[in-house]
Amino acid sequence: MTLDEINLGTCPVDRGLMRVGDRWSMLVLRDIERGLTRYEQLRTSLGIAPNILSRRLSALVEAGLIAKNRYSEHPPRDEYLLTDAGRDFLPILMAIGAWGRKYNGAGALSRHRDAATGEIVRPVVVDANTGAPIGSRPLRLEYPD
Amino acid sequence: MTLDEINLGTCPVDRGLMRVGDRWSMLVLRDIERGLTRYEQLRTSLGIAPNILSRRLSALVEAGLIAKNRYSEHPPRDEYLLTDAGRDFLPILMAIGAWGRKYNGAGALSRHRDAATGEIVRPVVVDANTGAPIGSRPLRLEYPD
DNA sequence: CGGGTCACTTGCAAAATGATAGTGACTGTC
DNA sequence: GACAGTCACTATCATTTTGCAAGTGACCCG
Numbered sequence: 139m140t141l142d143e144i145n146l147g148t149c150p151v152d153r154g155l156m157r158v159g160d161r162w163s164m165l166v167l168r169d170i171e172r173g174l175t176r177y178e179q180l181r182t183s184l185g186i187a188p189n190i191l192s193r194r195l196s197a198l199v200e201a202g203l204i205a206k207n208r209y210s211e212h213p214p215r216d217e218y219l220l221t222d223a224g225r226d227f228l229p230i231l232m233a234i235g236a237w238g239r240k241y242n243g244a245g246a247l248s249r250h251r252d253a254a255t256g257e258i259v260r261p262v263v264v265d266a267n268t269g270a271p272i273g274s275r276p277l278r279l280e281y282p283d
Numbered sequence: 284m285t286l287d288e289i290n291l292g293t294c295p296v297d298r299g300l301m302r303v304g305d306r307w308s309m310l311v312l313r314d315i316e317r318g319l320t321r322y323e324q325l326r327t328s329l330g331i332a333p334n335i336l337s338r339r340l341s342a343l344v345e346a347g348l349i350a351k352n353r354y355s356e357h358p359p360r361d362e363y364l365l366t367d368a369g370r371d372f373l374p375i376l377m378a379i380g381a382w383g384r385k386y387n388g389a390g391a392l393s394r395h396r397d398a399a400t401g402e403i404v405r406p407v408v409v410d411a412n413t414g415a416p417i418g419s420r421p422l423r424l425e426y427p428d
Numbered sequence: 429c430g431g432g433t434c435a436c437t438t439g440c441a442a443a444a445t446g447a448t449a450g451t452g453a454c455t456g457t458c
Numbered sequence: 459g460a461c462a463g464t465c466a467c468t469a470t471c472a473t474t475t476t477g478c479a480a481g482t483g484a485c486c487c488g
Binding site for chain 3 (some may be wrong): 460
Binding site for chain 1 (some may be wrong): 295306387396404405
């Protein structure tokens, strides 16, 4: 019985947070995206305690967001790579980043630029059906039967 | 010196998580959006311990995502309302919800429907410049000087 | 053989979380 | 007007999680 089989609520937000709902996990994902895929790279970049990093990494593996990949046998060396689920989470981090920039963005911050257009990326959450930003149209919350 | 004046990194994601980076905070925001604005409503809906809820609520007030509003003097009754910053965070919760539905969505889940079209909302994070989903175009990460 | 790197684990202290009980301001009811 | 009941908490204490520091094992390089 994994942690998911118990207490399955009906709220998809809760379901998501169940898998990544803490700060370190998200920062690990962000760093892996930046190319920091090895334990030592993550540890020094984040300034996280080694035991905590170990636990977060195994939790993320268990949750299916990253996979541990041995790329060298001698010496034994592993890297952590994003799975499809992990890559799918990255846009959310971008959205959180945009929010953080807006509401807690004093000083100079890093940012993403579109490689083709050169423009600074402005992440927004929209409804794929209408293309309208979430929050710009009234919604109705629906519960399952 | 608030918690923000120290350890200001250059990453906007970190800046965002600094303010909301835990499960309860996000679930509180979700519930307030659903109209559960009072202490007792939140406590029973979330099944959270009262001391924890108190602390989360004051942290969210301090972080500027919600505001405490006294709507009755006799008896003294307060409600917690979303600020602009808090409302701006809701689309992120929708995106997390969409992710949670996709990767941890066994069973029946609640969902949002567009009030006008009646269609089920499908939140996606796009670049406002191009309209393209984040992840569909190569990006370049840029650091401040 | 000795030092150095990498990827951790172990042991213990400190902090956060959670369960339970209690408190103060009321309100409404006999 | 005493008494149960609701609301919005606080206080106390156990449990859990986090974090620091030190250590370990596999290996590589001189």
